[in-house]
Structures are given as C-alpha cells and as structure tokens.
Amino acid sequence: MIVDHWVFADERPPDRVFHRHAEIEQLLRSLEPVTDGDRAEDVLIYGPSGVGKTTTAKHVLKNRIPYDHTDWTIVNSSKTRAGILHEAIIKHPTDTAVAPNTAADELAATLRRVVDRPYVVILDEADTIRDLSVLRDLYEVPTLSVVAIVHNHREWLARLDQELQEFFSMRSQIEFQRYTTTELVDILEPRVEHGLEPDSITTDQLEWVADEVAGVARYGIQSVLAAAELAVERNHDRVREVDVRDGFDRARAKMRESNLRSLPFGPCVVYELLRLEGSGDWIAGTHIQDRYEDLGDRLYADRNQDPVSRRQVRNYLEKLQEYNLIEGRNETCWREYRVVDSALEAPIEIKLTVK
DNA sequence: TATCCACCGGAATTTATGGAAG
DNA sequence: CTTCCATAAATTCCGGTGGATA
Numbered sequence: 310m311i312v313d314h315w316v317f318a319d320e321r322p323p324d325r326v327f328h329r330h331a332e333i334e335q336l337l338r339s340l341e342p343v344t345d346g347d348r349a350e351d352v353l354i355y356g357p358s359g360v361g362k363t364t365t366a367k368h369v370l371k372n373r374i375p376y377d378h379t380d381w382t383i384v385n386s387s388k389t390r391a392g393i394l395h396e397a398i399i400k401h402p403t404d405t406a407v408a409p410n411t412a413a414d415e416l417a418a419t420l421r422r423v424v425d426r427p428y429v430v431i432l433d434e435a436d437t438i439r440d441l442s443v444l445r446d447l448y449e450v451p452t453l454s455v456v457a458i459v460h461n462h463r464e465w466l467a468r469l470d471q472e473l474q475e476f477f478s479m480r481s482q483i484e485f486q487r488y489t490t491t492e493l494v495d496i497l498e499p500r501v502e503h504g505l506e507p508d509s510i511t512t513d514q515l516e517w518v519a520d521e522v523a524g525v526a527r528y529g530i531q532s533v534l535a536a537a538e539l540a541v542e543r544n545h546d547r548v549r550e551v552d553v554r555d556g557f558d559r560a561r562a563k564m565r566e567s568n569l570r571s572l573p574f575g576p577c578v579v580y581e582l583l584r585l586e587g588s589g590d591w592i593a594g595t596h597i598q599d600r601y602e603d604l605g606d607r608l609y610a611d612r613n614q615d616p617v618s619r620r621q622v623r624n625y626l627e628k629l630q631e632y633n634l635i636e637g638r639n640e641t642c643w644r645e646y647r648v649v650d651s652a653l654e655a656p657i658e659i660k661l662t663v664k
Numbered sequence: 665t666a667t668c669c670a671c672c673g674g675a676a677t678t679t680a681t682g683g684a685a686g
Numbered sequence: 687c688t689t690c691c692a693t694a695a696a697t698t699c700c701g702g703t704g705g706a707t708a
Contacts, residue, residue, distance in 0.1 A: 391692065408684055410692045575695090595671070621696055623672070641703050642671050 310541045310548075316504030317534040319527060322364065324499060328492040329365045332483050336369050336456075339481045343379045343427040349454035353477055355462035356485030359525035362458050363433050365485070370429060378427065385433035390443040394420055397430050397447070417446040424450050431456045436465055444473055487524025494519045496526055497533055505537055510548040517553055528560060535559035562650060568632040570656060575617060576625040577655040578608050580634060580648065583626075585659075589651040594637075594644040598622050608659055 315321060326333065332354075339350040354362050363383075370381045382400035384393055394416035398407050405423050407416065430447060432438065435457040447455050459465040462482060466474050488496065494515050501510055510533065518536070522528040536556030540548045569580065582604075583597055598619045601608070605616050617625075626646055629635045634653075637646050 389693070395692095408691095410683055410690080412691060573695095598671095617695085618697060620673085620698080624696085627673085640672090642705070644672065 310506055310509050310546075311504065311534075311537050312506055313504045314534075316500050317530050322367065323496070326361065326365055326368045327495045328488065329361055329485070332365055332485060333369055333373070335481065335483050336366065337373060340369070340374060340379075340429065340454075343374065343429070346378065346426060348427060348452045349379075349429055351448075351454050351477065351480045352456045353462055353465075353480060353482045354456060354458045354485065355460065355465075355482065357460060357487060357525070359527040360485045360487055361526060362485050363431075366431050366433075366456055366458060370431070379429060380424075380427065381429035381431065383431040383433055388437050388439050390440040390446070391416055393432070393438065393443050394446060397428075397453075398423060401428065413446075417449070420446070420453075421450050424453050426452055428453045429456060430454070431458065433458050435459045436461065441469055441473070444469070444477075448473075448476075488519075488526060489524065490516060490519045493522070493524060493526060493529055497529055500530060501533060504534070508547060509537060509540070510553075514548060514550075514553050518556075521557055528564075531560035531563065532556045535563065562653070565633055565650060565653060569634055569653065572628070572632065574612065574614070574657065575621070576628055577657045578659060579622055579625040580629055581655040581657060581659050583629075583635060583646055584648045584651055584654070587647050587651075589647060591638065591645040591647045594623070594626065594646060597626070597646065604659075 336352060336354075339352045341349070343349050354366060356362055367383060370379075374381070380402050382397065384396045384400070391411070391413040394413060395407060395409060395411070398405055398416060398420050401420075401423055403423050405419065407419055411419075428450070430453060432455060436459045444455065444457075447453055457465070457477075462484075466477060469477060494512070497515050497519060501515065514536075515533070518529050518532050522532060532553075533556070536548050536552045539552040539555055539559065543549075543552065545552060569577070572580075579597065579601065582600055583592060586592055586597065586600060601616065601622050602619065609616060626635065626637070630637050630646075633649060635646050635648050637644055639645055
C-alpha cells in the first residue's frame with residue numbers, strides 16, 4: 310500500500326506548485342529588478358498556516374530567478390535581531406565567518422560590507438520575530454531586500470514603528486488564501502501517485518479529505534498517510550471509508566504527539582498534572598498552580614532543578630495551548646484548562662501523592 | 665453601589681549559560 | 687582567567703478585570 314513515506318514528509322518540497330499562479334507572478338514582478346542587478350522590492354506575504362506561503366516563496370527563488378543574478382536565503386530559526394543578522398551573514402555565499410555572540414551593530418556593519426549584489430532574505434514566520442527593528446538594519450544594506458512571511462499582516466504592521474509601517478504598507482503585499490477543495494485535491498494527487506500503490510485511494514476519498522481539512526495542505530497530506538497506514542494495519546487491500554474517517558484523528562494525534570515530545574521538562578510536568586488531575590474535564594488554572602506548588606520539589610526530585618513560580622506555570626499553560634495540547638476557556642479571571650487528548654501521556658514520570 | 669481582592673497576562677528585569685576575545 | 691555579548695528561561699512588578707462582600 311505505502312511505497313514511499315518520504316513523499317508525505319512535511320519537509321519535502323512538492324514537485325510543482327499548484328494554484329499559486331497569480332501569487333507567483335506578483336512575487337516575480339517585485340523581484341524583477343534583480344535581473345538587472347538592482348535591488349528587489351520588499352514584499353509582505355500573508356495568510357493562514359499550511360497554504361503554501363513558504364513553499365511558493367522558496368519555489369520562486371529557487372526555480373524562477375536566474376541564479377547568477379541573485380543570492381537568497383531563508384531565515385526562520387532566529388527570532389532576535391542579532392540572530393537574524395547572523396544567519397543572513399553566514400548563509401550568504403561569500404562564506405563569511407562570524408562569531409555567534411557578536412554585537413548586533415557589528416553584525417549589521419558586516420552584512421553591509423559583505424553584500425554587494427542583490428540578496429533576497431526571506432523572513433519565514435516573521436510574526437515571531439521579537440525585535441522588528443532588525444528590518445531597519447536589513448533596509449540599510451543597499452542591495453538587500455526582504456520577503457516577510459506572516460500570518461496576520463495587520464497585526465504585524467501594527468508592531469512596526471511609524472516609518473517602517475509606512476514603508477511596508479507601500480510595498481507589495483501578497484495574500485494567500487486557503488485552498489479550495491478541488492485545488493487541494495490537485496496537491497494531494499501527485500503525492501498519492503508517488504507514495505501509494507495505484508488505486509489505493511479513490512478520488513472521492515481525496516475530495517473528502519480535502520474538504521475536511523479546510524484548505525490546510527499539511528493536515529491533508531498527513532490525513533492521507535494516516536488513512537493508508539490504518540488500511541494496512543486492518544489488512545484492507547485499499548483505503549476504506551472507515552480508514553479515512555479515523556485517519557483525521559490519527560493525523561491530529563500524531564501532530565500533537567510530536568509537539569509534546571518537542572517540549573522541555575517543565576511544560577511536560579504541567580501537562581501531565583493537568584491530564585491526571587482533570588482526566589479530560591475542565592480544571593481551574595489556579596488549581597493547577599496550587600497542585601504544582603504543593604508537589605513542589607517532588608516533581609523535580611530526580612532532577613537538578615527547582616520548581617518554577619506560579620507565573621511561569623501560567624506561561625507553560627499558554628505554551629501548551631499554542632501547541633494544541635490543551636484548551637483554555639474564560640478570557641480574564643477564572644481561567645480553566647483541559648487536555649485535548651487525555652490518552653496522550655507526556656514522556657515523563659510523575660507521581661501524584663495524596664491530594 | 666462602592667469597595668475589596670484574587671487572578672490573569674503584558675512588560676521589564678534578572679538569572680543561567682556559553683562562546684569568543686583580550 | 688576575566689570580560690563582553692548573546693539568548694532563553696524565569697522572576698518581578700503591576701494594571702485591568704470582574705466576582706464577592708458589605
């Protein structure tokens with residue numbers, strides 16, 4: 310049934326980009342000056358997750374711009390001013406060596422010195438950048454241009470200071486909308502063709518998946534894989550309706566599980582506390598904080614760490630929500646939480662002694 | 665209705681850690 | 687070894703909120 314898992318991996322770029330023609334053309338127009346060796350126009354790309362923003366930007370830079378005209382890179386692991394400048398320097402083809410703890414001003418100077426022809430820096434997940442003044446540093450590099458990729462462009466622009474805000478508002482903004490069902494089917498089909506045996510899954514079933522995942526490609530791809538996996542486990546010779554139906558849950562569960570595994574010990578403790586105390590029911594935020602305080606050192610008994618403050622427990626709860634592991638309700642006072650999947654255990658062991 | 669109080673979460677500040685340069 | 691600069695995590699501070707109490 311499944312002939313190639315890699316086809317479904319998040320990191321795998323698609324063979325071609327579907328249904329982003331208008332967006333590609335618009336991006337190309339902004340980047341056009343680089344073919345004459347000039348600085349490109351800066352671009353703001355926005356839209357929800359999983360709709361091809363990063364994929365499209367990468368595709369355009371990689372395949373649609375002649376390489377001998379332009380250097381480019383994608384920056385997404387760094388969230389601070391110095392981190393972004395550092396990444397932009399070391400990823401520049403001049404291979405400049407620079408220490409990771411250099412002062413930010415110095416990094417900005419180095420970048421200005423090193424870049425002497427068009428250089429496009431893609432700022433992926435730019436809404437998570439802490440210090441947006443880095444945009445000014447980048448702007449002060451004569452031939453450097455920025456492609457910023459964000460979820461909410463209004464919020465992002467609001468965080469900029471007056472001058473930068475005006476600057477970016479004047480530049481081209483490209484909106485990416487959710488894929489329609491038929492568009493998403495076109496995206497799923499080549500993966501199915503290369504990743505599964507022929508006739509493993511019907512077009513109707515793909516349409517169902519595309520519809521269910523509301524235009525989010527990543528979720529759709531994982532759902533197809535999950536359905537195929539279930540079919541294999543159940544000895545079905547092709548994907549059946551029940552496999553598709555259960556595939557959605559499995560896909561979500563897998564995404565949650567990998568999220569949970571990526572979290573450090575502290576948030577895991579709070580997660581596990583909430584899971585064991587609540588068994589799926591809503592629990593007052595204060596109660597979790599109380600329990601955490603009561604248990605105190607015992608939670609960290611076999612670790613070289615101390616328990617953290619109540620405030621930090623609240624930060625953990627917020628983080629767990631971002632990762633879709635828990636839900637919260639009541640915005641102001643009397644906040645309550647519950648785990649999304651009470652069967653999902655954190656990869657740690659804690660003992661809940663007397664209540 | 666007026667006052668009180670616990671809680672939430674934003675923002676500023678401190679702490680822990682680590683690499684590089686002097 | 688000490689100093690400098692960086693980051694991420696944690697703590698401290700505090701204003702807004704809204705139920706509780708008199």
